[in-house]
Structure formats: C-alpha cells, structure tokens
Amino acid sequence: xxxxxxxxxxxxxxxxxxxxxxxxxxxxxxxxxxxxxxxxxxxxxxxxxxxxxxxxxxxxxxxxxxxxxxxxxxxxxxxxxxxxxxxxxxxxxxxxxxxxxxxxxxxxxxxxxxxxxxxxxxxxxxxxxxxxxxxxxxxxxxxxxxxxxxxxxxxxxxxxxxxxxxxxxxxxxxxxxxxxxxxxxxxxxxxxxxxxxxxxxxxxxxxxxxxxxxxxxxxxxxxxxxxxxxxxxxxxxxxxxxxxxxxxxxxxxxxxxxxxxxxxxxxxxxxxxxxxxxxxxxxxxxxxxxxxxxxxxxxxxxxxxxxxxxxxxxxxxxxxxxxxxxxxxxxxxxxxxxxxxxxxxxxxxxxxxxxxxxxxxxxxxxxxxxxxxxxxxxxxxxxxxxxxxxxxxxxxxxxxxxxxxxxxxxxxxxxxxxxxxxxxxxxxxxxxxxxxxxxxxxxxxxxxxxxxxxxxxxxxxxxxxxxxxxxxxxxxxxxxxxxxxxxxxxxxxxxxxxx
Amino acid sequence: xxxxxxxxxxxxxxxxxxxxxxxxxxxxxxxxxxxxxxxxxxxxxxxxxxxxxxxxxxxxxxxxxxxxxxxxxxxxxxxxxxxxxxxxxxxxxxxxxxxxxxxxxxxxxxxx
Numbered sequence: 001x002x003x004x005x006x007x008x009x010x011x012x013x014x015x016x017x018x019x020x021x022x023x024x025x026x027x028x029x030x031x032x033x034x035x036x037x038x039x040x041x042x043x044x045x046x047x048x049x050x051x052x053x054x055x056x057x058x059x060x061x062x063x064x065x066x067x068x069x070x071x072x073x074x075x076x077x078x079x080x081x082x083x084x085x086x087x088x089x090x091x092x093x094x095x096x097x098x099x100x101x102x103x104x105x106x107x108x109x110x111x112x113x114x115x116x117x118x119x120x121x122x123x124x125x126x127x128x129x130x131x132x133x134x135x136x137x138x139x140x141x142x143x144x145x146x147x148x149x150x151x152x153x154x155x156x157x158x159x160x161x162x163x164x165x166x167x168x169x170x171x172x173x174x175x176x177x178x179x180x181x182x183x184x185x186x187x188x189x190x191x192x193x194x195x196x197x198x199x200x201x202x203x204x205x206x207x208x209x210x211x212x213x214x215x216x217x218x219x220x221x222x223x224x225x226x227x228x229x230x231x232x233x234x235x236x237x238x239x240x241x242x243x244x245x246x247x248x249x250x251x252x253x254x255x256x257x258x259x260x261x262x263x264x265x266x267x268x269x270x271x272x273x274x275x276x277x278x279x280x281x282x283x284x285x286x287x288x289x290x291x292x293x294x295x296x297x298x299x300x301x302x303x304x305x306x307x308x309x310x311x312x313x314x315x316x317x318x319x320x321x322x323x324x325x326x327x328x329x330x331x332x333x334x335x336x337x338x339x340x341x342x343x344x345x346x347x348x349x350x351x352x353x354x355x356x357x358x359x360x361x362x363x364x365x366x367x368x369x370x371x372x373x374x375x376x377x378x379x380x381x382x383x384x385x386x387x388x389x390x391x392x393x394x395x396x397x398x399x400x401x402x403x404x405x406x407x408x409x410x411x412x413x414x415x416x417x418x419x420x421x422x423x424x425x426x427x428x429x430x431x432x433x434x435x436x437x438x439x440x441x442x443x444x445x446x447x448x449x450x451x452x453x454x455x456x457x458x459x460x461x462x463x464x465x466x467x468x469x470x471x472x473x474x475x476x477x478x479x480x481x482x483x484x485x486x487x488x489x490x491x492x493x494x495x496x497x498x499x
Numbered sequence: 500x501x502x503x504x505x506x507x508x509x510x511x512x513x514x515x516x517x518x519x520x521x522x523x524x525x526x527x528x529x530x531x532x533x534x535x536x537x538x539x540x541x542x543x544x545x546x547x548x549x550x551x552x553x554x555x556x557x558x559x560x561x562x563x564x565x566x567x568x569x570x571x572x573x574x575x576x577x578x579x580x581x582x583x584x585x586x587x588x589x590x591x592x593x594x595x596x597x598x599x600x601x602x603x604x605x606x607x608x609x610x611x
Contacts, residue, residue: 177586184593222605229604233597243592246582287607291600301541302582305534309579311527374524423547430544434537441530 004052007092010045010137018130024123032115035126039111043104046097058087085204090141095494100137102348106265106355107133109469110258116465125165132158136266139273145193146203155266156182162259174254181247189234195227228282239271240322241299249318257362261355264321268351275332279498289335296329304431308438313361314371316442324350331412334419340495342411345487349404353396356473360390363462378451387447389470396477398436404480506532506573513576535575539568
C-alpha cells in the first residue's frame with residue numbers, strides 16, 4: 001500500500017486557493033489570475049496522481065506495520081484491532097480519478113465562464129466554488145465516514161453561499177429554506193454515523209465492513225438498521241432525491257448558470273459517493289437494493305413529470321437533473337457489475353450534460369435577464385450558434401446517439417433486463433422520450449417561437465469563453481459517446497468490487 | 500367532455516384555489532396532459548414489478564392503480580399544487596419520507 005501525498009493536494013490546493021481568494025477585495029486581475037491557474041491545475045492533478053492511499057494523522061494498520069506492532073500486547077496484535085485503520089484514510093483509484101477529473105473540468109469551465117461574464121469577479125464567489133469542489137473531492141476520496149460528513153456539511157454551506165451570491169430574486173429565501181431543511185437532514189445523517197460508530201467502534205468504512213463480515217457485529221442489529229435508514233435519509237438530502245427534489249431544483253434555479261452547473265455536479269457526485277458507501281456497508285441486506293431502486297424510480301417519474309409543467313427554464317433543467325439522478329440510482333440499486341458501471345457512467349455523463357445545459361441556457365439569462373419561458377422567444381435569431389449547441393446538449397440528455405448519455409442509458413437498460421427487471425428498462429425508455437419532449441418544449445419557447453414585442457434583448461455580447469466552454473462540453477459528450485470504454489474501463493474495477 | 504377539456508377545467512379549479520392568476524395556454528395544458536399520461540404509464544409499468552412478490556398481488560395493484568387513475572384524474576394539477584416551494588409543504592413531505600424510510604428499513608427488516 002503506497003502512501004501518496006498527491007492525493008491530499010487534490011483537496012488542499014482548492015482550499016488554499018479559496019482561502020486566499022476570499023481575502024482579495026477589489027483586486028480583479030489578481031482574482032482572475034489565481035482562480036484560472038487553480039482551475040487549470042485542478043483537473044490535471046488527478047491525472048498525475050498514482051493510484052494508492054493517503055493517511056491523515058495516523059499509520060497503516062498494525063497488521064501491515066510490523067515495526068509499530070513490535071512489543072505490543074497480543075490483545076491488540078492478535079485480534080481484529082490490528083486490522084483497523086488508525087487515521088483518516090483517503091483512497092484513490094481509477095474511478096475516483098475519472099470522477100475528480102470530470103469535477104475539475106466542470107469547475108474549470110464554471111470559473112472560466114464566471115470570470116469572463118462578470119465585470120468585477122468576486123473573490124468570495126470564487127472561494128465558494130473552490131470550497132465546494134474541494135469538499136466533493138474529499139467526499140469522493142474519503143474512506144472515513146465522519147470525515148465525509150464534515151465535507152458534506154462544507155459542500156452544503158458552499159451551495160447556500162453560491163445561491164446567496166447570485167443576486168437572483170428570492171435567492172435569500174431559497175438559501176434559508178435549504179439551510180433549514182439541512183438542519184433536519186444533516187443531524188439525522190450524523191446520528192446514523194454515530195450509531196454505526198456505536199455498533200462497530202469505528203468510522204472507517206473498510207473497517208466497519210470487516211467487522212460486519214467477520215461476525216464482530218450482528219448484521220440484523222436494530223441499531224445498525226436504524227443507522228442504515230438515517231444514512232439513507234441523509235443521502236436523499238445530499239443528492240436531491242425525493243422528497244428533497246423540490247428544494248434542490250429551487251436551489252439550481254436560484255443560482256447563476258455557472259454556479260448551478262457546479263451545484264448539480266456536487267449533487268451527482270455526492271449521490272455516487274454516499275450511494276457507494278451504503279452499498280458497501282449494507283449490500284448484505286437485499287432490502288437496500290430494493291429501496292435504492294424504489295427511490296430512484298420515484299425520482300425519475302417525479303423529476304421528469306414536474307419538469308414538464310414548469311415555465312421557468314432553469315426550473316425545468318433543475319427538475320430534469322433530479323430525474324436524471326434517478327437513472328444513476330437505478331444503476332447502483334441493480335447491484336450488478338454492469339448496472340453499477342452503467343450508473344457511474346451515467347453520473348459522469350449527467351454531470352457534464354447538465355453543466356452544458358445550465359451554461360448554454362445561461363446565455364439567455366445573460367442577454368435578457370429573465371428565465372421565464374412565457375416572456376421569451378426568438379432567441380435563435382440572437383445567437384444561432386449557441387442555440388445549436390444548446391439543442392445538442394438537450395439531445396445528449398435525452399440519450400440520442402452518438403452522444404454520451406445514449407451509451408450509459410443503453411447500458412442501464414441492458415443491466416435492468418439482465419437483472420430480470422425489464423420494467424425498469426421500459427420506464428427509462430419512456431422517461432427518456434418525455435425528457436426529450438420537455439427539453440424541446442423549453443427549446444421551442446425560448447429559441448424558436450416569435451420574439452415577444454415586450455422582450456428586451458441586451459446589447460452585451462456573449463463572451464467567447466462561454467462558447468468555448470459549450471464546445472468543450474460538446475466534445476466531451478461526443479468523445480464519451482463514441483468511445484465509452486474511456487470511462488467504463490475506469491469504472492469497472494470499482495463496480496466489480498461492490499458486487 | 501373530452502380529456503383535454505377536462506384537464507383545462509381542473510387546472511382552472513386548482514389555480515382558482517391557489518389564487519394564481521396565470522393564463523392557461525395550449526402549451527401548459529398539453530404539458531399537463533403529457534405529464535398525466537407519463538405518470539399513469541410509469542406507475543402502471545412499475546407496479547408490474549410486484550409480480551416478483553406475488554402475481555395475484557400484482558393484478559390487484561394494477562387494478563387499484565387503474566381505478567385511482569380514473570377516479571382521481573387529473574392527478575398532475577393536484578401534484579403540482581402539492582410539490583410547490585412552500586417550506587411547510589416541503590417539511591411535511593420530508594417528515595413523511597423520514598417516517599417511511601425508517602419504518603421500511605427498521606421494522607421491515609426485523610419482521611421478515
């Protein structure tokens with residue numbers, strides 16, 4: 001087991017940069033330079049970091065550390081205590097590499113768009129974006145569930161900050177509601193973690209699994225089952241699955257487009273990280289898989305049908321993003337290697353496509369200062385290139401070939417049929433068609449129908465950086481659509497380990 | 500009265516109760532109808548999975564869903580009214596969901 005210091009850099013760098021940016025006021029050029037350099041470096045670090053693990057404030061388990069174990073009594077070295085990890089452990093493998101790389105790419109384009117669309121970029125806003133990214137990197141890497149909770153809370157606060165900083169009407173109310181709801185779900189998640197600690201005597205996920213599998217803990221212990229239910233409830237809040245879909249879609253709609261792009265990526269990767277922990281810890285219990293599938297089907301149905309009835313395009317995207325989360329959950333819930341690989345691949349695809357859509361539709365907000373589809377129209381004439389890019393993003397989300405979500409949705413359907421649940425495949429196909437219809441409804445009302453007389457289009461030109469970001473997202477969508485093995489080969493090892 | 504007119508009538512009723520003064524356009528009515536059909540179709544297909552527990556239970560549940568879909572239609576205007584941004588509504592559904600999750604995981608596992 002190699003100790004790998006570069007793993008820590010993935011978290012320390014964005015935090016250090018965020019703290020420094022927070023101190024800068026009215027130094028626009030310095031803010032821009034530091035933010036861009038950090039954003040460029042973020043996706044590069046995971047590519048340079050070798051696979052391995054890193055400890056904070058601890059040592060390798062005594063069983064792997066003969067020097068430290070020498071002279072210790074047999075009650076420690078001869079029991080399961082010698083297997084336990086003594087510090088906060090971060091694990092970095094091919095799946096984490098891909099997810100943190102994609103998160104870095106989304107952060108880069110969010111920062112890139114923010115800096116070029118804003119005349120006076122705020123260091124505090126950049127602080128929030130980087131703190132969120134650092135937290136999500138830690139959540140993806142951490143094998144310590146309490147450490148994960150700490151970063152989960154930081155990510156939640158960063159999201160609230162991004163909403164507060166947006167300046168969009170009623171944003172304070174939304175931020176306050178998200179905090180209040182978080183005050184219920186967060187402590188309940190922590191209570192679940194505390195119960196796990198109480199039963200297993202540990203906060204390291206690998207050690208907890210060791211205790212459960214080797215009979216040191218009764219798997220049917222009521223406290224363990226209660227912990228599972230509370231952690232599942234916290235997972236619903238963190239990822240925006242029902243009943244938290246309403247507040248999550250509201251949060252997306254009250255953030256600026258680059259902020260919304262990043263917040264939805266946070267939701268996707270939190271869903272994956274906590275979902276994987278739930279499966280690792282509780283897959284012995286068949287009800288865990290049934291519950292994940294049930295919640296995911298409800299998320300798909302509610303998210304997509306609610307999106308259909310919205311008139312604000314940011315809200316439409318918010319609900320569609322919730323619906324797409326259901327696809328990821330289905331993959332995890334199926335519990336097969338193919339299903340989990342497909343779910344993780346869908347997570348990668350969804351985070352890219354939804355960012356693509358938020359930033360693409362964000363150009364309409366930039367030109368008109370409104371996101372109400374009833375007041376919009378004729379935007380195709382204003383910027384046909386952006387309209388085409390947004391259309392392609394919508395096609396990608398609906399799963400049209402040769403774009404990336406086609407591959408992941410096809411894999412999910414195959415996995416559901418292989419698992420003996422073709423009904424889920426039928427629901428996914430049906431809802432993909434409705435997703436396409438919902439998107440086309442929004443696209444038609446914003447871009448294709450005649451421009452309303454009262455709609456005022458501002459003269460400000462859409463920055464080239466925004467167009468570059470959209471083209472880059474399109475390239476990722478096409479590349480992963482044509483060569484899905486680039487992503488799936490990185491995800492298969494993790495998926496196989498969870499079965 | 501055909502289903503489109505029925506949806507329009509119901510939307511007006513729900514809007515009147517909610518004191519909303521937005522006009523009902525062709526797009527909103529069509530979207531509501533599409534959402535209604537999507538909801539019923541998805542739930543019906545999902546209920547087929549109950550066959551894994553018992554085929555007779557599946558038939559009973561499909562019949563129940565069909566009866567509810569016919570009797571309570573249109574469901575979407577009501578669902579939209581419930582799924583709003585009101586903090587009280589959100590809190591209510593969060594507490595209900597917490598109860599369901601805990602009951603299913605805790606008592607569901609202990610009593611099987």
